[in-house]
Amino acid sequence: MLELYHWEPNTFSLKTLIALKEKGLAFESRYLDPTDFSGEARLPALNLEAENNPETEGPILVHEGQAITESFFILEYLDDAFPDAPLRPGDPEGDWKVRVWARFLGERTAPGVATLGCKAYLVPALRERRLNDASVLDRFKNPERRVAWEQALTDSYSKADLAESRRKVALTVEKIEEALAQSDWLAAERYTMADIAAFAFVNCLPKLAPEVCNEDAAPRTMAWLERIRARPAVREALAMSRTGRPDEAFAPGPEHARWG
Amino acid sequence: MLTLYHWEPNANSGKPILTLEEKGVEFESRYIDLLNFDQHSPDYLKINPNGTIPAMVHDGRMLYESTAMMEYVDEAFDGPPLRPTDPVERWRMRWWMKFLDQFYSPSASMIGWNAFIGPSVRDRDPEELKRKIDAIPLPERRVVWTKAIYGTFSEAELAESARRVRYGAKLMEEQLTRHAWLAGETFSLADINAMNLVYFMPANPLGAVSAEKTPRTMEWLYKMAERPATRRAWARGKTMTTERLKHLVRPSQQSA
Numbered sequence: 187m188l189e190l191y192h193w194e195p196n197t198f199s200l201k202t203l204i205a206l207k208e209k210g211l212a213f214e215s216r217y218l219d220p221t222d223f224s225g226e227a228r229l230p231a232l233n234l235e236a237e238n239n240p241e242t243e244g245p246i247l248v249h250e251g252q253a254i255t256e257s258f259f260i261l262e263y264l265d266d267a268f269p270d271a272p273l274r275p276g277d278p279e280g281d282w283k284v285r286v287w288a289r290f291l292g293e294r295t296a297p298g299v300a301t302l303g304c305k306a307y308l309v310p311a312l313r314e315r316r317l318n319d320a321s322v323l324d325r326f327k328n329p330e331r332r333v334a335w336e337q338a339l340t341d342s343y344s345k346a347d348l349a350e351s352r353r354k355v356a357l358t359v360e361k362i363e364e365a366l367a368q369s370d371w372l373a374a375e376r377y378t379m380a381d382i383a384a385f386a387f388v389n390c391l392p393k394l395a396p397e398v399c400n401e402d403a404a405p406r407t408m409a410w411l412e413r414i415r416a417r418p419a420v421r422e423a424l425a426m427s428r429t430g431r432p433d434e435a436f437a438p439g440p441e442h443a444r445w446g
Numbered sequence: 447m448l449t450l451y452h453w454e455p456n457a458n459s460g461k462p463i464l465t466l467e468e469k470g471v472e473f474e475s476r477y478i479d480l481l482n483f484d485q486h487s488p489d490y491l492k493i494n495p496n497g498t499i500p501a502m503v504h505d506g507r508m509l510y511e512s513t514a515m516m517e518y519v520d521e522a523f524d525g526p527p528l529r530p531t532d533p534v535e536r537w538r539m540r541w542w543m544k545f546l547d548q549f550y551s552p553s554a555s556m557i558g559w560n561a562f563i564g565p566s567v568r569d570r571d572p573e574e575l576k577r578k579i580d581a582i583p584l585p586e587r588r589v590v591w592t593k594a595i596y597g598t599f600s601e602a603e604l605a606e607s608a609r610r611v612r613y614g615a616k617l618m619e620e621q622l623t624r625h626a627w628l629a630g631e632t633f634s635l636a637d638i639n640a641m642n643l644v645y646f647m648p649a650n651p652l653g654a655v656s657a658e659k660t661p662r663t664m665e666w667l668y669k670m671a672e673r674p675a676t677r678r679a680w681a682r683g684k685t686m687t688t689e690r691l692k693h694l695v696r697p698s699q700q701s702a
């Protein structure tokens with residue numbers, strides 16, 4: 187049996203929902219809102235890796251009792267465990283390209299998009315709820331996560347943090363635009379998990395970063411977004427939203443790299 | 447035809463070297479001297495415009511990102527498989543590689559660059575150093591070189607890096623207490639990745655890896671050092687990396 191612990195179809199969760207749907211795999215959906223502090227989060231049994239997951243609020247796949255974490259590695263896992271309808275190109279060069287995209291998206295795009303998304307949507311939502319910051323922070327055992335949540339609760343994103351995040355988001359759109367000049371898809375002549383992984387972060391950008399993600403500045407990216415949104419699996423994944431505004435669902439993402 | 451542009455068998459450069467040695471793939475080695483800024487020279491930038499090492503050219507195609515490169519080598523060549531067939535072990539291999547690449551290694555590197563890389567180049571002509579820094583293509587790498595050369599890593603960031611290295615060493619010890627190898631019961635690219643970041647730790651003043659604190663990790667290091675591929679890989683070193691490997695011998699086997 188497959189279970190997916192996930193939140194709204196945006197960023198990390200969206201990636202895994204699309205992959206499951208594309209592969210036609212049946213799964214139990216366990217909806218988990220990481221910004222809801224009203225009760226205890228009901229997590230599955232974790233292993234050493236899952237407990238130390240830098241994407242703690244990200245999705246968790248449970249396959250026959252085994253917790254699999256890190257959204258991109260969930261996609262790789264699905265292709266390894268269920269080889270039908272492969273989402274990797276399947277040749278050494280194509281697979282290498284997919285993994286280079288994944289590294290870039292995870293290391294540069296993810297923290298950039300998450301910081302801008304938290305500033306735009308999470309900060310005002312948290313303020314409205316008048317939470318007790320100390321009791322919320324007590325929930326986080328991992329020091330990196332605690333720092334990330336403290337930033338959101340106290341709205342302490344510096345000008346430099348925001349500028350660096352905008353730089354990373356702009357760089358992402360630039361790279362995608364450049365790749366799409368060569369081919370309709372990012373890593374091969376066909377749609378692959380590189381497109382899924384990138385789409386998961388870029389789908390929300392026309393609203394979150396309209397200055398870089400628009401028809402004039404990034405026409406190929408906008409057309410690629412439309413091609414992906416038209417896929418039945420993607421529609422189904424996006425339709426799993428409970429709020430009706432999945433592209434506003436943000437929690438503090440992985441930290442910005444401390445080293446080049 | 448396979449050409450590898452690399453520095454010492456250490457960190458990112460050592461990952462593809464050891465992978466190719468384990469796989470038994472012949473390659474042409476091009477030594478890029480990081481301390482001489484060879485990686486930012488116009489000739490090298492024609493190969494890898496990022497100005498980082500390693501880079502690999504296989505049948506005219508340029509590959510970068512050392513971890514993705516390792517999976518490429520395993521996929522493209524015959525030889526012993528270096529990725530487990532069990533999907534869960536394969537996932538664990540990738541989890542550990544990301545943990546090493548993005549959590550452990552940046553912190554270990556900061557400590558190493560502060561203690562070793564910075565001091566080894568600092569005394570050169572200041573004007574020349576400034577020109578070298580200006581020639582670095584990636585903004586992230588420019589920041590790192592600037593801090594290393596002028597010794598401006600803050601106390602707070604160095605302390606945070608030390609905490610992370612200790613934490614990483616502890617987690618690895620926990621894993622190696624449960625399993626023979628990082629991904630589980632199969633030797634994999636995760637061990638190759640880790641070897642390149644941990645082999646020098648027993649000699650590091652931080653004391654994060656030692657017979658007392660991390661006996662299982664020491665045992666794993668001895669096993670890694672005994673592998674013929676490891677010996678061949680480290681024999682390619684031109685600095686003290688080769689020397690460090692020689693110290694990784696079980697106490698029972700040290701000559702009196």
Ligand SMILES: N[C@@H](CCC(=O)N[C@@H](CS)C(=O)NCC(=O)O)C(=O)O
Nearest residue numbers: 457458459498499500511512513587
């Ligand atoms: N993520 C890249 C990082 C490459 C990288 O930064 N390599 C370092 C050496 S370990 C480098 O080139 N440093 C020299 C410089 O930045 O000038 C990889 O894994 O290949």
